Amino acid sequence: LQAGLVGTAALLGACGKKEEAAAPAAAPAASEAAAPAAAPAKVYVVGTDAAYAPFESQNEKGEIVGFDIDVVSAIASKAGVQVKFVNTPWEGIFNAVAQGDRDLLVSAITITDERKQTMDFTAPYFDAVQLIAVKKDSKVAKFSDLKPLKVGVQTGTTGDEVVTKLLGKNSAAIKRFESTPLALKELESGGVDAVVADNGVVIHYVANNAGVGFKTVSDPSFQSEQYGIAVRKGNTAVLDMLNQGLAGIRADGTYDRIYAKYFGSAPGGAAAAA
Ligand code: ARG
Numbered sequence: 001l002q003a004g005l006v007g008t009a010a011l012l013g014a015c016g017k018k019e020e021a022a023a024p025a026a027a028p029a030a031s032e033a034a035a036p037a038a039a040p041a042k043v044y045v046v047g048t049d050a051a052y053a054p055f056e057s058q059n060e061k062g063e064i065v066g067f068d069i070d071v072v073s074a075i076a077s078k079a080g081v082q083v084k085f086v087n088t089p090w091e092g093i094f095n096a097v098a099q100g101d102r103d104l105l106v107s108a109i110t111i112t113d114e115r116k117q118t119m120d121f122t123a124p125y126f127d128a129v130q131l132i133a134v135k136k137d138s139k140v141a142k143f144s145d146l147k148p149l150k151v152g153v154q155t156g157t158t159g160d161e162v163v164t165k166l167l168g169k170n171s172a173a174i175k176r177f178e179s180t181p182l183a184l185k186e187l188e189s190g191g192v193d194a195v196v197a198d199n200g201v202v203i204h205y206v207a208n209n210a211g212v213g214f215k216t217v218s219d220p221s222f223q224s225e226q227y228g229i230a231v232r233k234g235n236t237a238v239l240d241m242l243n244q245g246l247a248g249i250r251a252d253g254t255y256d257r258i259y260a261k262y263f264g265s266a267p268g269g270a271a272a273a274a
Contacts, residue, residue: 047088047102075245121228143219152183152192
């Protein structure tokens with residue numbers, strides 16, 4: 001008898017789930033009566049290089065999580081659309097959106113004039129600045145102190161750009177890595193003397209890897225950066241949806257709640273730059 005009851009409960013549970021899943025697809029079918037079956041609702045594919053905590057990373061279960069993920073998920077629910085996050089290597093991430101393999105990118109991407117030539121960006125959703133990570137006993141006190149040193153960066157990031165400007169394009173002293181955590185590992189093992197990357201990521205890494213003995217060095221010469229969500233150039237439909245959703249989650253307090261969850265204080269506060 002007990003097994004029977006459990007069985008019924010499981011069945012009911014399954015039915016409830018099925019109905020829920022079918023609901024979004026059923027709505028548009030009403031206006032397309034000729035369609036043989038309800039077309040599945042479009043799922044927007046979001047590219048992200050998920051090795052950039054706290055903005056995007058993979059948890060123990062392999063799920064992609066982080067500030068960017070929460071922001072885009074909240075925008076999507078405002079807009080009433082579904083999104084799916086796909087881990088996408090930084091190298092090639094811009095190509096993936098240009099070719100239509102990804103509908104949008106959220107990856108702590110700094111809006112730059114150069115990138116604006118090939119992609120469209122939403123309004124900025126986060127402020128950032130470069131930050132130097134060095135070992136605790138390092139004598140580095142400012143950016144120009146890196147001149148005679150070996151510096152690790154993630155290939156093609158704004159960190160790469162500033163270090164390239166300082167040391168020269170073909171400098172053998174620049175070690176380029178496919179991810180920022182790899183560059184930081186190299187700092188730990190002594191293969192490089194410093195890493196330059198976005199402040200939020202460096203601060204997060206140093207705080208969560210206290211045992212490795214890093215410290216951070218800021219420099220006033222680093223220009224302020226702003227992150228945007230990227231779409232293929234001319235994709236105004238998706239861009240408008242994202243901008244409206246972003247304005248919506250800023251207006252209703254959702255953005256502030258997400259910000260506080262990751263950075264512990266209101267946006268614009270000192271926490272992100274501290
Ligand atoms: N903000 C920097 C840039 O746009 C670094 C972004 C790297 N993002 C990532 N998910 N790896 O160049």
